[in-house]
Amino acid sequence: MTTIQVKDEWKAGAKLTADQYRDWYRRSVEDPEGFWAEHGKRVDWINPYTKVKNTSFAPGNVDIRWFEDGTLNVSANCLDRHLATRGDQTAILWEGDDPADSRAISYRELHGEVCRMANVLLANGVKKGDRVTIYMPMIPEAAVAMLASARIGAVHSVVFGGFSPDALAGRLEGAQSSVLITADEGLRGGRKVPLKKNADRACEIAAQAGQAVSTMLVVRRTGGDVAWQDGRDVWWHEAREEVSADCSPAEMGAEDPLFILYTSGSTGKPKGVLHTSGGYLVYASMTHEYVFDYRDGEIYWCTADVGWVTGHSYIVYGPLANGATTLMFEGVPNYPDPSRFWQVVDKHKVNIFYTAPTAIRALMGAGDDKVTSTSRASLRVLGSVGEPINPEAWTWYYRVVGEERCPVVDTWWQTETGGILITPLPGAIDLKPGSATLPFFGVQPQLVDNEGEVIEGEGAGNLCITDSWPGQMRTVYGDHERFEQTYFSTYRDKYFTGDGARRDADGYWWITGRVDDVLNVSGHRMGTAEVESALVSHPKVSEAAVVGYPHDLKGQGIYCYVTLMEGESETEELRKELVAHVRNEIGPIASPDKIQFAPGLPKTRSGKIMRRILRKIAEDDFGALGDTSTLADPGVVEDLVEHRQNRK
Numbered sequence: 001m002t003t004i005q006v007k008d009e010w011k012a013g014a015k016l017t018a019d020q021y022r023d024w025y026r027r028s029v030e031d032p033e034g035f036w037a038e039h040g041k042r043v044d045w046i047n048p049y050t051k052v053k054n055t056s057f058a059p060g061n062v063d064i065r066w067f068e069d070g071t072l073n074v075s076a077n078c079l080d081r082h083l084a085t086r087g088d089q090t091a092i093l094w095e096g097d098d099p100a101d102s103r104a105i106s107y108r109e110l111h112g113e114v115c116r117m118a119n120v121l122l123a124n125g126v127k128k129g130d131r132v133t134i135y136m137p138m139i140p141e142a143a144v145a146m147l148a149s150a151r152i153g154a155v156h157s158v159v160f161g162g163f164s165p166d167a168l169a170g171r172l173e174g175a176q177s178s179v180l181i182t183a184d185e186g187l188r189g190g191r192k193v194p195l196k197k198n199a200d201r202a203c204e205i206a207a208q209a210g211q212a213v214s215t216m217l218v219v220r221r222t223g224g225d226v227a228w229q230d231g232r233d234v235w236w237h238e239a240r241e242e243v244s245a246d247c248s249p250a251e252m253g254a255e256d257p258l259f260i261l262y263t264s265g266s267t268g269k270p271k272g273v274l275h276t277s278g279g280y281l282v283y284a285s286m287t288h289e290y291v292f293d294y295r296d297g298e299i300y301w302c303t304a305d306v307g308w309v310t311g312h313s314y315i316v317y318g319p320l321a322n323g324a325t326t327l328m329f330e331g332v333p334n335y336p337d338p339s340r341f342w343q344v345v346d347k348h349k350v351n352i353f354y355t356a357p358t359a360i361r362a363l364m365g366a367g368d369d370k371v372t373s374t375s376r377a378s379l380r381v382l383g384s385v386g387e388p389i390n391p392e393a394w395t396w397y398y399r400v401v402g403e404e405r406c407p408v409v410d411t412w413w414q415t416e417t418g419g420i421l422i423t424p425l426p427g428a429i430d431l432k433p434g435s436a437t438l439p440f441f442g443v444q445p446q447l448v449d450n451e452g453e454v455i456e457g458e459g460a461g462n463l464c465i466t467d468s469w470p471g472q473m474r475t476v477y478g479d480h481e482r483f484e485q486t487y488f489s490t491y492r493d494k495y496f497t498g499d500g501a502r503r504d505a506d507g508y509w510w511i512t513g514r515v516d517d518v519l520n521v522s523g524h525r526m527g528t529a530e531v532e533s534a535l536v537s538h539p540k541v542s543e544a545a546v547v548g549y550p551h552d553l554k555g556q557g558i559y560c561y562v563t564l565m566e567g568e569s570e571t572e573e574l575r576k577e578l579v580a581h582v583r584n585e586i587g588p589i590a591s592p593d594k595i596q597f598a599p600g601l602p603k604t605r606s607g608k609i610m611r612r613i614l615r616k617i618a619e620d621d622f623g624a625l626g627d628t629s630t631l632a633d634p635g636v637v638e639d640l641v642e643h644r645q646n647r648k
């Protein structure tokens with residue numbers, strides 16, 4: 001496999017050299033207390049910490065605390081502390097869905113807006129610790145809402161704007177949230193997204209489950225018609241006129257919750273991943289600075305949605321804590337045409353660009369001329385996140401987009417990790433296409449086999465992390481037991497990531513993908529169990545099993561095996577109905593790619609579905625089904641193979 005050595009141009013002005021990376025890394029794992037005591041100072045503390053690390057992964061006693069006696073306010077770190085030095089610098093550079101639409105918001109303006117929204121929340125009775133749900137399009141007010149919550153010590157729960165009313169309702173209930181911030185409509189690729197309408201419906205569903213929403217703050221984006229509930233609904237543009245543009249930041253403990261973010265696991269409903277204030281901010285800002293080699297005055301663009309963790313850490317908190325200019329894009333990569341990303345890069349002179357493999361693969365398919373017709377001369381660093389990037393896509397990104405001038409940082413991390421854990425550092429770490437390379441400071445990855453035996457040196461296995469880092473999630477909101485069960489019970493005294501990985505002879509890490517029942521579709525995480533439960537909620541479905549299969553653009557596609565109720569017929573129409581049903585239940589990102597009607601599913605005698613067999617058939621690799629002797633009825637497999645939907 002090719003290695004791309006750090007080029008001299010990348011070294012010039014870079015934050016760290018290769019030797020410094022090694023020294024810092026060694027110190028970070030040999031003396032985490034000393035290392036983080038020093039780097040914790042990168043944020044402004046109201047009351048400085050005296051304790052640094054107090055963490056345990058021990059079964060029955062998982063407890064993670066960083067900087068626990070320090071106090072701070074996250075929004076003050078992202079805003080107030082920059083006012084004296086860069087009040088007039090652009091904080092958020094917003095690019096609308098329509099290429100004619102953009103806005104630059106300075107740190108001073110952002111501070112004012114955040115204070116106003118914080119005051120509106122206070123006026124509506126929001127207190128420290130209350131959960132504020134945010135269901136927004138990619139407009140600056142989404143970041144304003146997050147920072148306003150943080151300013152008054154409320155805990156935000158951002159729900160991706162592409163989720164359905166049902167999914168939003170489940171998250172309102174889970175977080176016991178009675179305040180919702182949304183917009184009239186979103187705009188993506190020229191199409192309107194009925195956010196307020198979805199939010200209204202979600203409130204009805206949540207109310208039936210006992211979770212009433214008492215305040216819905218609505219940002220006017222498109223001006224489209226919306227229903228209105230007096231006494232509950234509040235227009236942001238009206239409320240902001242009634243309040244002051246000053247709001248003093250609440251003093252929060254380092255371990256006070258900052259946000260909840262729901263994410264999918266292999267079983268049950270999505271979990272509310274809880275992140276706290278101090279350690280999270282230290283880690284998000286430090287990784288943002290070093291991984292992207294961020295330099296003062298540069299324009300930084302992360303194309304994620306604020307509904308995902310990447311948007312939290314690398315559009316909002318990391319960049320703003322560092323006083324960066326962060327570009328926020330409302331639209332999609334191929335609207336009005338597949339040159340859009342590169343046109344935006346040229347328009348705003350973007351220096352650092354961070355996107356997902358699924359977007360890279362789609363744009364690669366659109367043809368090189370869509371890229372080469374633009375300049376991209378401002379680009380200096382390219383990043384990738386969300387799923388494994390295949391070497392072909394990596395190489396295209398490096399060669400065609402970056403013209404071999406820009407290092408590509410393939411950053412591996414998770415909602416649970418708060419920030420990047422395995423990644424190259426530009427100017428310090430040699431690159432290998434498809435490898436996330438080496439761990440960030442303080443991160444100790446380990447490979448274990450299925451029995452939990454540690455694999456040393458070269459090899460492949462399950463990826464664990466053996467000690468805590470400041471950005472680590474602290475608990476599953478309201479369910480610490482589930483936190484321990486999910487992440488710390490598979491392998492004793494280790495955090496289990498759910499990912500598989502390989503370590504090569506140079507100690508480089510290659511993430512191979514999930515080893516549990518979590519799908520990664522276009523970089524979106526989804527539990528097979530969630531899609532299954534959406535399918536079986538349809539009256540004509542008796543049973544469903546869902547697996548992933550390799551998909552050229554999406555990374556993984558969603559393959560559903562569906563057994564119908566007695567007497568229902570397997571029609572093309574019903575197939576479409578089921579796809580629509582799943583979209584309705586979860587959201588468009590969960591659209592099934594293939595539905596196979598299956599009179600029976602392969603089960604063991606104890607009734608367990610043998611997913612291994614279903615995965616093979618979905619991959620069109622049925623020659624090697626392995627041992628089927630434990631099946632209750634080996635005959636079902638023949639039927640499944642005969643009617644498989646993914647023929648190459």
Ligand code: 6R9
Nearest residue numbers: 385386387388410411412413414415511525
């Ligand atoms: C940040 C984010 C986490 C899962 C993770 C892994 C996959 C993310 C990756 C990657 C290979 C990378 N993943 N980055 N796999 N290389 N650079 O995506 O968080 O939505 O929680 O997903 O995504 O499988 O476990 P999240």
